[in-house]
Amino acid sequence: MPEGHTLHRLAGLLNDSFGGRSVRVSSPQGRFAASAALLDGTTMVAAWAHGKQLFCDFEHDRTLYIHLGLIGGLDIGPPAPVRGEVRVRLATDDAVADLRGPQACALVTPEEVAAMTAKLGPDPLQAGADPELAWAKINRSGRPIAALLMDQSVLSGVGNVYRAEVLFRNRIDPHRPGKQLSRRSWRAIWSDLVELMPIGVRDGRIDTVRPEQTPEAMGRPPRVDDHGGEVYVYRRAGQACFICGSRVRTEVLAARNLFWCGRCQRRG
DNA sequence: GCCTCATGTTGAT
DNA sequence: TCAACCTGAGGCT
Numbered sequence: 001m002p003e004g005h006t007l008h009r010l011a012g013l014l015n016d017s018f019g020g021r022s023v024r025v026s027s028p029q030g031r032f033a034a035s036a037a038l039l040d041g042t043t044m045v046a047a048w049a050h051g052k053q054l055f056c057d058f059e060h061d062r063t064l065y066i067h068l069g070l071i072g073g074l075d076i077g078p079p080a081p082v083r084g085e086v087r088v089r090l091a092t093d094d095a096v097a098d099l100r101g102p103q104a105c106a107l108v109t110p111e112e113v114a115a116m117t118a119k120l121g122p123d124p125l126q127a128g129a130d131p132e133l134a135w136a137k138i139n140r141s142g143r144p145i146a147a148l149l150m151d152q153s154v155l156s157g158v159g160n161v162y163r164a165e166v167l168f169r170n171r172i173d174p175h176r177p178g179k180q181l182s183r184r185s186w187r188a189i190w191s192d193l194v195e196l197m198p199i200g201v202r203d204g205r206i207d208t209v210r211p212e213q214t215p216e217a218m219g220r221p222p223r224v225d226d227h228g229g230e231v232y233v234y235r236r237a238g239q240a241c242f243i244c245g246s247r248v249r250t251e252v253l254a255a256r257n258l259f260w261c262g263r264c265q266r267r268g
Numbered sequence: 269g270c271c272t273c274a275t276g277t278t279g280a281t
Numbered sequence: 282t283c284a285a286c287c288t289g290a291g292g293c294t
Contacts, residue, residue, distance in 0.1 A: 003275050069286080101287045
């Protein structure tokens with residue numbers, strides 16, 4: 001569920017349903033009960049995201065900080081009975097938001113928020129984010145670009161799907177050390193993310209296949225990943241590359257399954 | 269029912 | 282580098 005686009009989308013949905021309203025806050029599961037009681041009945045001022053971190057600002061300088069981790073989810077919809085392990089429920093008479101399985105869920109101060117965001121790299125989904133801040137780190141690192149893209153202190157919001165897809169779209173070898181990546185390649189990666197990620201926010205899934213290369217346009221059967229989006233290489237190990245036909249490769253890189261085309265991706 | 273996997277991160281070794 | 286953590290879905294018996 002969660003790369004940066006998911007959190008920005010959720011922030012928007014939270015603002016739509018809870019922004020400026022008095023919110024009932026509870027912890028059906030019990031693990032957030034004490035903090036929920038402090039927020040209960042107060043007004044949610046605004047929700048926002050930086051990369052994969054989600055912040056809900058309430059009155060009295062109280063911020064609910066959420067990180068979904070790998071398996072967490074935040075379901076927003078009309079009122080419904082609690083189902084499963086719900087860490088936090090936000091509710092009004094019209095809407096409910098249920099948080100399950102988060103990696104982090106805590107009440108934090110403005111100072112703590114500032115400290116957290118200060119450690120994060122620029123987010124392609126934030127207006128005015130500066131790609132040079134990321135380039136300064138990439139340009140002097142010996143780590144592979146596929147690892148640097150996943151490092152949230154270098155760049156925030158990119159996860160395993162976007163890293164594989166943006167490297168494929170720009171024909172870049174995932175193993176290329178950051179210091180050997182051209183500035184032109186980095187600018188291409190950044191502008192591609194700035195173009196792709198808002199589409200993910202809008203649609204709630206990651207679509208990366210260019211219009212002229214869709215299955216219909218290429219005369220091949222539709223193929224959509226389990227996460228709901230249409231992609232070139234992510235989770236397609238062993239299958240034919242849509243562009244050159246060679247087998248999509250996979251290996252573990254930066255503790256995650258990387259997917260790439262060894263023939264198409266040779267740039268640095 | 270049991271096992272594996274998942275768009276993530278942290279802390280110990 | 283590796284285990285741990287949080288939860289649910291899907292595949293298997």
